[in-house]
Amino acid sequence: MTSSISIAVIGTFDTKLQEYLYLRSQILYHDPSVNVVLIDAGRTATEHEAITIKQADVLKASGYEGDDDRLKSLPRAGVVKVMISGAVSVVRQLLDRGGFDAIIGLGGSSGTTIASAVMRQLPLTFPKLIVSTVASGDTKFYVAETDITMMYSVVDIAGLNGVLRAVVDNAAAAIVGMAKAYASRIRRDPTGDEKKVVGITMFGVTTPGADAARNWLERSGFEVCVFHATGAGGRAMERLVREGKLCGVLDLTTTELADELAGGIFSAGGDRLTAAAGAGVPQIVSVGALDMVNFGAMDTVPAEFRERKLSEHNPSVTLMRTSCGECEEIGSRIAKRLRENCTEPRLTEVWLPLRGISAVAVEGQVFHDEAADAALFTAIKKELRGTEIKVVEVDSHINDASWAESLARRLAELIAQKSK
Incomplete structure (x- = not known):
């Protein structure tokens, strides 16, 4: 029996493609039937067959009228704002179509800012997880009033090593479990508990x-x-x-x-x-x-x-x-x-x-x-x-x-x- 679940993976693939592909592989290791939707919110377009929603699609969804070269010329904060806008739009469209059951991201401060900004727009109790280098500090800017789960990466997300592999493997197992629990809950009670x-x-x-x-x-x-x-x-x-x-x-x-x-x-x-x-x-x-x-x-x-x-x-x-x-x-x-x-x-x-x-x-x-x-x-x-x-x-x-x-x-x- 297949799980019939989808997991959205959002990140900056121009700087962390290797780490994201490993996350994808571990999600599929824990359940090969999962549909993994990779969403590229990076500063520069990245090409890979595993990427589902390309950076150009996110950029278009943001309403940004400049080309890729102009985007690269923006300061980091400006790029982050553009990509947040586009990623929020893309993820909302996916959710409206019932397109996924959980979302996960990896990142440093900028990647965490993008991923968390998207996740804060999702309904409470929808599964959200970020593996982040900033998760051991003050996370209220990222989490706010939502139920985002943050996992400290221990080492920087900059190349695979034994520590990061283990952390990402744990995160992959967690998000698969969360997605299955959410999908099961929705199937049992699609309109929510009728109790007031x-x-x-x-x-x-x-x-x-x-x-x-x-x-x-x-x-x-x-x-x-x-x-x-x-x-x-x-x-x-x-x-x-x-x-x-x-x-x-x-x-x-x-x-x-x-x-x-x-x-x-x-x-x-x-x-x-x-x-x-x-x-x-x-x-x-x-x-x-x-x-x-x-x-x-x-x-x-x-x-x-x-x-x-x-x-x-x-x-x-x-x-x-x-x-x-x-x-x-x-x-x-x-x-x-x-x-x-x-x-x-x-x-x-x-x-x-x-x-x-x-x-x-x-x-x-x-x-x-x-x-x-x-x-x-x-x-x-x-x-x-x-x-x-x-x-x-x-x-x-x-x-x-x-x-x-x-x-x-x-x-x-x-x-x-x-x-x-």
């Missing part, structure tokens, strides 16, 4: 509340995806909403907006809080962990914040209490993003826990600050006054189980309202 899926945002200091809401939703028949609100987590949830994977959002923990404002390490960027609003997906938004900005170890806190109220969460994370002025601005941003993006405002509600917005912001804890919380709440209510977005104030704290279950119950009601 809800997203919840959580932080360490909002975990009890998030867990209580999750448990209620699961008992009520929902599948729940919990997102750690560390920047990538918030972006991942927004992305799943845009991909149509979530029927509702309980945005309990919006702490990423505090980091966005003050330059913390867990910002999710300016698009945070826009996806569900724009898609008309039912959502309840709260203010979990907006009492804090996250920095790295204590000695990494910017000098201008050294005299602020700081708390060492762990050796790697230092928390800074948000001020009244910062809370006012954060509240205003939350409300403005919801107001300006909501296509169905009656399906969005903002719930405010008046007795504490995190485990360390309740009375008696280090970040308890009634004035700052009041500034946050007042700004939200002021900006949403006169809109159809409902604001609900509850005499509770963010981690109270009854409060959390009330949010979950109300979200279920909004989802049912949307279904009707």
Whole structure:
């Protein structure tokens, strides 16, 4: 029985053809029936019978109007941008035709930049793997909010040797297995699980509340995806909403907006809080962990914040209490993003826990600050006054189980309202 799977292999064949041909041979070694689609995104056209989609095809798909000689004259960054554009277009066309079941690349910094840019455009849970010389460092630029798997090459991808052969062999075996698993999953359930899926945002200091809401939703028949609100987590949830994977959002923990404002390490960027609003997906938004900005170890806190109220969460994370002025601005941003993006405002509600917005912001804890919380709440209510977005104030704290279950119950009601 044949596997009936295809694997796309994307790379710069003008500099790494030998290594890519070895990768292809190892994929076929693990399963000779695999259709290997080689996509050339190199600076210079390379000819080989194994190449499926030539560099000229990628260049044409980019819309670049210059010839190959003109492309060669561009600086490296310019070439990379052109090839990313063309490769994204080519791979999207392949995917739309159901043309492959996984994608893999090899590369240094430029090759990884091209491959990862293409992979970030593919749906979450679609198999993606890059063997890279930069995989042992900070990979957030390449991975972002996606599920790209990165494997460190150990040695440079510059000629075959025993170490690189072993690494590439492992990668080939991995991508064949991932492709087969994906194809099998799609055949079993081509339209996706029919169970309604809800997203919840959580932080360490909002975990009890998030867990209580999750448990209620699961008992009520929902599948729940919990997102750690560390920047990538918030972006991942927004992305799943845009991909149509979530029927509702309980945005309990919006702490990423505090980091966005003050330059913390867990910002999710300016698009945070826009996806569900724009898609008309039912959502309840709260203010979990907006009492804090996250920095790295204590000695990494910017000098201008050294005299602020700081708390060492762990050796790697230092928390800074948000001020009244910062809370006012954060509240205003939350409300403005919801107001300006909501296509169905009656399906969005903002719930405010008046007795504490995190485990360390309740009375008696280090970040308890009634004035700052009041500034946050007042700004939200002021900006949403006169809109159809409902604001609900509850005499509770963010981690109270009854409060959390009330949010979950109300979200279920909004989802049912949307279904009707």
